[in-house]
Amino acid sequence: MTEGGGPAVPLLDLQAQYRPLRSELLAAVARVCDSGQFILGPEVEELERELATALDVEHAIAVSSGTDAILAVLMALGIGPGDEVITSTYSFFATAGCITRVGATPVFADIAAETCNIDPASVRRALTPRTRALMPVHLYGLCADMDPLMEIAATAGIPIIEDACQAIGARYKGRQAGSIGTAGCFSFFPSKNLGAFGDGGLVTTNDAGLAREVRLLRNHGAEPKYHHRRIGGNFRLDALQAAVLRVKLPHLPAWTEGRRRNALQYDTLFRSAGLSEVVRLPVEPANHYHVYNQYVVHLPERDRVRQALSAKGIGTEVYYPVPFHLQECFASLGHAPGDFPQAERAAAAGLALPIYAELTAAQQATVVSALQETLSPR
Numbered sequence: 464m465t466e467g468g469g470p471a472v473p474l475l476d477l478q479a480q481y482r483p484l485r486s487e488l489l490a491a492v493a494r495v496c497d498s499g500q501f502i503l504g505p506e507v508e509e510l511e512r513e514l515a516t517a518l519d520v521e522h523a524i525a526v527s528s529g530t531d532a533i534l535a536v537l538m539a540l541g542i543g544p545g546d547e548v549i550t551s552t553y554s555f556f557a558t559a560g561c562i563t564r565v566g567a568t569p570v571f572a573d574i575a576a577e578t579c580n581i582d583p584a585s586v587r588r589a590l591t592p593r594t595r596a597l598m599p600v601h602l603y604g605l606c607a608d609m610d611p612l613m614e615i616a617a618t619a620g621i622p623i624i625e626d627a628c629q630a631i632g633a634r635y636k637g638r639q640a641g642s643i644g645t646a647g648c649f650s651f652f653p654s655k656n657l658g659a660f661g662d663g664g665l666v667t668t669n670d671a672g673l674a675r676e677v678r679l680l681r682n683h684g685a686e687p688k689y690h691h692r693r694i695g696g697n698f699r700l701d702a703l704q705a706a707v708l709r710v711k712l713p714h715l716p717a718w719t720e721g722r723r724r725n726a727l728q729y730d731t732l733f734r735s736a737g738l739s740e741v742v743r744l745p746v747e748p749a750n751h752y753h754v755y756n757q758y759v760v761h762l763p764e765r766d767r768v769r770q771a772l773s774a775k776g777i778g779t780e781v782y783y784p785v786p787f788h789l790q791e792c793f794a795s796l797g798h799a800p801g802d803f804p805q806a807e808r809a810a811a812a813g814l815a816l817p818i819y820a821e822l823t824a825a826q827q828a829t830v831v832s833a834l835q836e837t838l839s840p841r
C-alpha cells in the first residue's frame with residue numbers, strides 16, 4: 464500500500480485519464496444539460512459520424528451498450544429459434560448470452576492457445592446446416608484470425624458479427640476491427656479503451672440495409688413514431704455519454720500507443736527478470752495491431768500468485784475463470800470438462816496485469832519484481 468492507502472499499482476486508474484480532461488469533459492456535460500436534449504439527437508449523430516470515420520466504416524449506430532449492440536445485430540439479421548451461432552467458448556458473457564436471448568443456440572468453438580482467439584479449425588467442426596452466423600471475438604484487443612474465418616463464412620453463406628467490444632482501433636492486415644465482417648459491435652463500458660461515464664455501445668457496418676434495421680430496432684422498431692413494423696428495444700444512447708465520448712475520441716490513438724508501449728516494456732522487463740520461460744506473454748502476430756485492452760499472461764499456480772500480488776498492493780483480474788461451455792446456465796447444451804481444452808487451460812492460467820496508458824515504468828517494474836519474488840523457488 465502507498466501512503467495514501469490506495470493500491471501501489473491498481474489494475475486500472477480511470478482518474479489518471481480523467482484529471483487532464485476534467486474541464487473539457489465538464490464543459491461537454493454542461494453543453495448537453497443546457498441543450499435539454501438528453502437522448503439521441505445532435506451529440507449522438509456527431510459521435511456516429513466521427514466514429515464512422517475513425518473506424519473506417521460507412522455506418523456507425525450508437526446504442527446503449529456493447530451487449531445491446533450484439534443483441535440488436537442478431538435481431539436485425541433475423542436470427543432466432545432453430546438457428547445456431549458459432550462463437551468462442553472463451554469471452555465475456557454477453558457474447559453467448561445474446562445468442563440465447565434471441566432464441567438461437569450458441570455453438571462453441573475452442574481457442575488457439577497462442578492468441579486466445581477462436582480457432583478456425585474448431586469453427587469448421589462446429590458448422591451444421593443450421594449455422595446462421597459466426598461471431599468471433601477480438602479478445603483482449605487482438606483481432607481474431609479473420610481471413611480463414613471469412614473464408615469459412617463465405618463458403619457457408621453466413622454473416623460474420625465481430626465482437627469488437629475490447630478491440631476499438633485494433634487492426635488486422637491494415638483493416639479496422641469491426642469493418643471486416645458484416646457487422647462490428649463495440650462497447651463504451653468505462654474499462655474499455657474508449658470508455659463513457661456509464662454504459663454505451665456501437666454497431667458498425669458497411670451494409671446500408673442492416674444499418675437501417677439496427678436504427679429501427681434501437682427505438683422499439685418505431686418508424687414513424689408509434690408505428691411498429693418490427694419489435695425492437697430501447698437500445699438508445701444518452702447524449703451525455705456521446706458528449707463525453709466525443710471529448711475522449713481524439714485521444715484514443717495516443718492512449719492506445721501508451722498501452723502498446725507498456726506491453727513492450729513488460730516484454731523487456733520479463734525477459735531481463737528471466738521469467739519469460741515461466742510466464743507466457745501475450746503475442747502480436749504479424750499483420751496485427753494489438754490495442755491491449757487487457758495484457759494477459761499465463762502462469763503456473765495462478766490463484767496463489769494473484770493472492771500474493773494482491774497482498775503487495777498490485778491489482779490483477781482473471782478474464783475469464785469459466786469458459787461458456789462449463790457455465791451452469793448452458794448445462795443443457797451437454798458439455799463436459801475436456802471439450803475445449805485450450806479454453807480450459809487459458810481459464811486456469813490467465814492473469815490480467817495493469818496495462819492502462821498512464822501506468823509508469825516504475826509501476827511496471829514493481830509488478831514484474833513482485834511476480835519474480837512470488838514465482839522464484841522457495
Ligand SMILES: *Cc1c(COP(=O)(O)O)cnc(C)c1O
Pocket residue numbers: 528529530531554555557558600626628629649650651652662663664
Ligand atoms: C464488454 C464486452 C461486451 C459487452 O459490453 P457492455 O457494454 O458491457 O454491454 C461484450 N463482449 C465483450 C468481448 C466484451 O468485452
